[in-house]
Amino acid sequence: MSESTAHGSTHYAFETLEDGVSFGRARPQGTGLSNTGVIDLGGATVVFDTSLTLHSAREIRAASVALTGRPPSFAVNSHRHLDHLLGNQVFADRPIYATRRTIERVLQLRAEMEQELTPAKLDAEIRELEERQRAQSTDGGRAEYDEPLRFHRMLRTEAAEIRLTPPSDGFDGELRLPGDLDASLLTYGGGHSESDALLWLPKSRILFAGDLLVADNHPNLASGDLPTWLEILDRIDELHPERIGTGHGPLGTPETIEVARDYLTAVREAARESKDVEIPARFRSWAMAESFEQNVASVRERMKTPPG
Numbered sequence: 001m002s003e004s005t006a007h008g009s010t011h012y013a014f015e016t017l018e019d020g021v022s023f024g025r026a027r028p029q030g031t032g033l034s035n036t037g038v039i040d041l042g043g044a045t046v047v048f049d050t051s052l053t054l055h056s057a058r059e060i061r062a063a064s065v066a067l068t069g070r071p072p073s074f075a076v077n078s079h080r081h082l083d084h085l086l087g088n089q090v091f092a093d094r095p096i097y098a099t100r101r102t103i104e105r106v107l108q109l110r111a112e113m114e115q116e117l118t119p120a121k122l123d124a125e126i127r128e129l130e131e132r133q134r135a136q137s138t139d140g141g142r143a144e145y146d147e148p149l150r151f152h153r154m155l156r157t158e159a160a161e162i163r164l165t166p167p168s169d170g171f172d173g174e175l176r177l178p179g180d181l182d183a184s185l186l187t188y189g190g191g192h193s194e195s196d197a198l199l200w201l202p203k204s205r206i207l208f209a210g211d212l213l214v215a216d217n218h219p220n221l222a223s224g225d226l227p228t229w230l231e232i233l234d235r236i237d238e239l240h241p242e243r244i245g246t247g248h249g250p251l252g253t254p255e256t257i258e259v260a261r262d263y264l265t266a267v268r269e270a271a272r273e274s275k276d277v278e279i280p281a282r283f284r285s286w287a288m289a290e291s292f293e294q295n296v297a298s299v300r301e302r303m304k305t306p307p308g
């Protein structure tokens with residue numbers, strides 16, 4: 001493993017997977033929150049996911065120059081969650097691709113998302129997180145609030161400058177990217193969110209998966225659809241990726257797909273049972289253990305709502 005810490009040092013650790021293909025893992029002490037990818041397609045560079053904050057997004061932009069010799073030619077948002085697209089502002093001079101459905105949702109939710117980013121709202125959330133942290137009885141419990149507090153405090157310092165920048169260019173199905181890597185953007189619908197995009201490099205069998213695949217973290221089902229997510233995992237399996245740029249956590253392997261399937265299946269089983277939720281032992285070492293229960297609650301809620 002060659003880890004290049006020179007390019008990105010506060011928010012990201014970039015690991016070069018192949019010539020020109022780098023996976024940026026969000027550092028626990030940074031404010032990028034989600035992982036990113038910087039890919040030299042040959043004549044053009046793409047950034048896959050633009051991170052949560054302006055500081056971290058600027059670091060990605062600088063890493064693009066350091067790693068590929070040019071600023072990004074365009075960026076991609078894997079889905080609409082803020083930790084994957086709030087950095088768009090830093091790439092707004094270039095096209096920013098996302099699925100058409102993702103763009104539609106960002107435009108629908110824009111006012112709501114902007115409301116989350118006002119100084120008053122951020123101050124209130126910081127106060128609430130501080131109170132909840134103080135109420136914890138263990139060091140471990142308190143430590144779980146360090147990260148969310150750091151993100152909120154950074155967003156608060158950037159609040160006056162932040163302009164929510166929706167992705168500019170939509171695609172459906174598959175979009176072939178320029179260059180000799182045969183790279184494509186793919187979407188199989190919405191599993192983790194209403195619409196999720198992937199970046200696939202068939203020659204090197206590298207997949208950038210956004211939050212459809214995370215490692216050592218609970219997948220998040222708050223705005224997704226569990227049955228579709230499981231179907232998407234089958235389609236990802238058919239690609240036979242060897243290395244997976246996860247949305248959160250370390251670089252993934254084919255086993256990451258198995259773990260995701262196991263997790264989603266466990267959530268589905270727990271949601272179908274009416275008794276209290278107990279997190280299976282194999283997921284207990286991941287941070288934010290209460291996520292399992294929240295995921296089960298989200299799935300139960302969706303089971304009650306007739307589709308339509």
Ligand SMILES: [Zn+2]
Pocket residue numbers: 079081192193211220
């Ligand atoms: Zn997400």
